[in-house]
Amino acid sequence: MRLRRYWDRQADSYDRQMAFAERRFFADTRPWLCGQAVGDALEVAIGTGLNLAHYPDGVRLTGVEWSAPMLAVARRRADDLGRQVDLQQGDARALRFADGRFDTVVCTFALCGISDERIALAELARVLRPGGLLLLADHVASSSWPVRVLQGLVDAVTVPLSGEHYRRRPLRRVRAMGFTVERHERFRLGIIERLAARKPDLTGP
Numbered sequence: 752m753r754l755r756r757y758w759d760r761q762a763d764s765y766d767r768q769m770a771f772a773e774r775r776f777f778a779d780t781r782p783w784l785c786g787q788a789v790g791d792a793l794e795v796a797i798g799t800g801l802n803l804a805h806y807p808d809g810v811r812l813t814g815v816e817w818s819a820p821m822l823a824v825a826r827r828r829a830d831d832l833g834r835q836v837d838l839q840q841g842d843a844r845a846l847r848f849a850d851g852r853f854d855t856v857v858c859t860f861a862l863c864g865i866s867d868e869r870i871a872l873a874e875l876a877r878v879l880r881p882g883g884l885l886l887l888a889d890h891v892a893s894s895s896w897p898v899r900v901l902q903g904l905v906d907a908v909t910v911p912l913s914g915e916h917y918r919r920r921p922l923r924r925v926r927a928m929g930f931t932v933e934r935h936e937r938f939r940l941g942i943i944e945r946l947a948a949r950k951p952d953l954t955g956p
């Protein structure tokens with residue numbers, strides 16, 4: 752609950768706080784990732800909806816976010832964009848959707864801050880249909896060891912303060928779950944990582 756309240760307090764200033772990181776670090780990650788979404792798509796930990804403008808028109812989007820104030824900003828953004836989206840308050844670690852419900856599942860810059868990211872990733876995989884596409888982007892452990900050392904020092908402050916981890920690497924878990932990584936890019940000293948991975952389809956002939 753403490754972490755959720757932290758995000759509640761960030762809602763009004765989040766977009767401003769992110770503006771520098773968006774320009775300096777993320778490059779075209781939001782359009783790169785969301786442009787690959789198809790069919791029924793779920794975005795988990797949608798925040799203030801910074802990805803909303805980047806989904807193709809035909810995508811039927813559902814968004815889940817546990818902070819009501821963050822969700823309220825996402826709702827306003829969806830209205831401003833004239834974008835139909837089913838926005839729901841919920842926890843990434845216990846999604847209220849049936850197995851295999853979505854063609855695409857998206858999560859950006861949130862697995863770094865979700866406690867029990869393994870449980871969250873397992874939930875993302877569960878609600879994705881066999882053969883469906885998982886789209887992830889995050890800041891991760893750098894490919895440069897001096898930067899990783901620095902990230903460890905930053906973690907010592909941010910993990911207790913805001914639950915933010917700078918040295919996670921969801922890609923490893925995605926591979927361990929048997930997904931096929933179809934597109935993968937890593938840049939800015941390996942700190943930003945984005946990927947599209949296909950869930951195994953064991954239902955075929």
Ligand SMILES: C[S@@+](CC[C@H](N)C(=O)[O-])C[C@H]1O[C@@H](n2cnc3c(N)ncnc32)[C@H](O)[C@@H]1O
Pocket residue numbers: 755758759795796797798799800801802815816817818821841842843844858859860861864865866
């Ligand atoms: C850094 S923000 C990222 C927001 C958005 N995905 C983006 O790309 O701008 C992290 C978001 O994850 C949400 N969050 C953290 N833990 C969560 C959980 N267990 N379930 C749902 N949302 C969660 C926070 O409330 C916050 O909105």
